[in-house]
Each structure stands twice: as C-alpha cells, then as structure tokens.
Amino acid sequence: MSTYVHFEDLSNEIFFEIFDYLHALDIFASFTSLNERISSILQLIPLRIVVSNNNTRQQIKFLSSHLTCHDHQVISINIDNIRDNSSVINFLFSRHNFINLQSCVFRSMKPTTKFENVMQQMKNLNRLVVFRIYDNHDNLNESSKYDFTQTILMHQSSCLRSIVLQAPYDYLDVSNYKLLPSNLLSLSLYMRSSSATVSVHSIISILRFCNRIQNLEITISHDSLIANNNVNSTQTPSYNDNDLPRLTQLKHFNFKVFAICDSRLISYILRCMPNLIRFHFNLAIRKAEWTFPGELLDGHVWKQMLELHVPYLSEFDFHMAIFKKIPELDLDIIVNSFECIVETYSDWHMIIDRWRYNYIYGGK
Template sequence: MNRKTHLEDLSNEIFFEIFDYLHMLHIFTGFILLNKRISNILKSIPLHIVISFGNSRQQIDFLLSHLTSHEDQVISINILDRIRDHSSIIHLLFNRHNFINLKSCKFVSIQSMTKLNNIIKQIGNLNKLVILELIQPDRKDLNENNNDELTRILLTNKSSSLRSLKLQYPNQYLNISNYTFINSNLISLHLRISGSSSTVSVHTVLQIFRLCYRI
C-alpha cells in the first residue's frame, strides 16, 4: 500500500533546503501562519528580499507587514525601484526598517538619486554588508551632481566589510580624480566613468584604481 507523505512529515532540514530557493515574499505568502512548527522555522532562516516590476502594492504591503519581526534575518535585497503603481520601494523599506545583518544589496532603476543619499549613508553603516550594486539606466532627468555626491559617499566610505561595489550610472571623471582616498578594503570595483576624450583614457582611469590597494 502506498504511503502518502504529508507536509508535516518533512524534516526541518528539508524545509531549510526548500526555503533557501525561495525569496521572502514567496515564503511568507505560502507558509506564514501554516502551523507553529513552520512559524518557528521561519524565525530562524536567512531571508532574501526580491522585488520586481511585476509586484503589486498589495504584495509589498503584505511583505512590509511581516518584516518588522524578521528584519534582522534579511541578508540580501534585490530591488527594482518601480513596481506597477510606480511607487518607490527603496525608501519605503529603508525608512521603516533597519537590516542589521544585510550582506548583499542591489538597487535597479532608482526613482530619485537625491533621496537615495540618506539611505546610502544608512547602508554604509551596516557592518556586515559585503556587496553593493546601484544600476541606473540612462534617463534625461538624472542630475549628474546628485550622481557625483552619491559616488563620493560610497567610494570614501570607510566600511571594513564592503568588498564589492558596482556603480552603473554616469560618474564624472574630473570629480572622481580629485579623490585622495577610496575605501582600501574593496577588492572589486565597477565604475561607469564619463567625460571628454581629452580627459578620460585608460591611463587616467588607472590613477583612480591605484587608490584601491587590493583591486
């Protein structure tokens, strides 16, 4: 006779494996309040936040409603900063929550580089963050001055944990070339540098990377 396997029959180890393949919204949509055992497991697993354009504001509100008691479990965040109703998600998340154990953070299509500065300062104080990526498609409304200020904050941050930094938006070479200090703990740096052909070359860019001793 065939024996049916019920969800409750699975070991904790199998649940850990399953949850490792899912991000936070999927986990909490499918498993929250299922039973006490599952709820206890959800309190002990690392969590990954992934938000894309296909997510609705209702889904985001659902996620936020459960974040308060789980924010210290979040180790990675990957956000497209524009969901279907055009809301900015980055500010919504970081103004309400403090992700003290965050290790990896990726922001894409940021709505406001100006408002992002304060959040970046907050992220820069996280002592476990290893990877930070900001990816911004070309937009005419982007303010280069805001970009340069954001880059200055990130490159001169003295975080001892940050190892990889990717800034995929226009950075003016003349501004970066004036830096006398860049975080020496970086081992990977991806910069998009803009400027005239008379000022930007392979040799001038190498001068910037010489400030990064470990790259």
C-alpha cells in the first residue's frame, strides 16, 4: 500500500533549511496562511529582504503589509530602487523598525530618495555587520552623502566588519571624525577630487583612520579637467616616514584611480602599508589631453617601489588604460621593462594591447 507524504509533513528542520534559501517576499507570497504550523514557523525564521528593479510597487506594498509582524526578524536588506521611481528605501524604513538588521545594501539611488528614517535607525543598529551603498551615477545629493558618511564611519557597533561607500564624496571633513568602528576589517571608499590631480594629502588623511583595517579599497576620480594638468614632483608634497600613518594590519589594498597620478603618490601610500600582501592597481586616464606619467609604464620603477616599501607582497595586479594618440607608445619597451618583475613574481602574466578608435563610425 502506497504511503503519501504531504509537504506539510516535513520536519521543522527541513522547513528552516528551505526558508533559508528564499527571501522574504517569496516566503510571504507562498506560505502565508497555509496552515497554523507553517505560520508558527514563520514567526521564528530570519528574514532577508531582496528588492530588485523587477519588483513592482504592488509587490513592495504586499511585502510591507506582512512585515508589520515580522520586521524584527529581518537580518538582511538588499534594495535596488524599482522602475516607477518610487523610493523603496524610504517606504520600508518609514514603516518598519529593523532592530536586528545585520546586513544593509542600497543600490541605484534615486535623486528623490529620502534617508531621514534610515539615518535614525542606522545609529541604533547594534548588530549591523555589513553596510554598503552604491551610487556610481552620482544621484545622491551632497547632504545625503555627508549624512551617510558621518553616520556609518562614526558608528561604534562592535559587530560592524565591512563598510562600502561607493558614492562619490570629497571626504574633506574626515579629519573631524573619530576613530572608525573598533572591529572594522574591510573598507571601500569612492573619493572625488576637486581637480584632475590626485591629492596625496586627502588620501593620507583617510589612511590615518584605518590602522586596524585588513582590506582597503579606495577609488578616486576628478570633478573636471583642470587647465594645467602636467604632473610633476611639486604637485606631490614631501612626507617623511614619521609623518605617515602605519597600517600594520592591512593585507589587501585595491587602488582605483581615474585622475592624474604619479609614482611619488603611490610610493607614499605604499610606505603606510609595510605588511601588504596583495596590491591591485587600476589607472585610467580618461582625457587624451592629460599628460600621462610615463614612469608608470616602467617596470623598473614599479619593482623598486614594491621591493622598498612592501617586502611581503605576493600578489601584484595592475591595469592601466591610456587614451592617447600621438606619440604612439612603444609596446616592446614597456613589455621589456617589466621582465624584472618576473624575477620577483613567478606567476606574473602581462597583457598589453592597443585599441584604435574609428572616428568616422564612432566605433573601435
């Protein structure tokens, strides 16, 4: 005689496992009011909110209606504003108090998004582990950036481990901040400079607050092209070792530069990281009119900097994109200069390519 097993006959442990693979909207849409047992399980599980641009306003309202009795169970929020330009972030945070939130990720900000309720809650989230905000299209106003930066970088939760602030901001007020959260291990910042030249002073000011960081990413770009953009040694101020911070716990540094940069700047930054193991460098000269510092295409310059300042380095990865027509670069000279790197990094691989623009058809 055949024995039929119904879905509702599964053990509580299996239900917990199933719900761990689903986000809150799917759970409420599929299991709400199924039966009393399932409803009791839904009171006990952690909830993860995922909102993408495929979700409709009606779905967000449905989610919110069920969160009324479950918002204290939410441990993770990942929001990408939906197509109808409504502010999902403000909508949810104005109606719910996510007191046990551990991970918070905001993407694709809208200029009209309001963050007052978010800021108020953020200050009291003692279990927050991860906070990330992505605004690469620069839709946030300066006031919101200031509030986010100050609130999260001065957050003193002992649980906070990772902060990503990928919203262009100048960080001129960083000297007014206190120490970063005590147990913070990973930090990613998008620094916007007021000129086309990277300010070593601005970067060093940020590094002074990163003495316990193990993984650091800094992206820096410019607001506009300056009239005189030649890079020379006078643009990078002199520092001695006593003037520089020491980030002894830093192991991984990712440096992305979309502005004019020279070897002295990189050298000063690396001096602050004596125990660095992995260094990723990305440089893109976006304006053909900019004078590219040819020294950064010399492998001997890189070898000297790395051996002198980061003796424990085991991984060096760099990418440089140069928009330059005349004179054309001699690729053989560049490749040959980096042969000295092979002696230090046995797994070294180098790819160098020349792309030509077709100005008639606008293609490459």
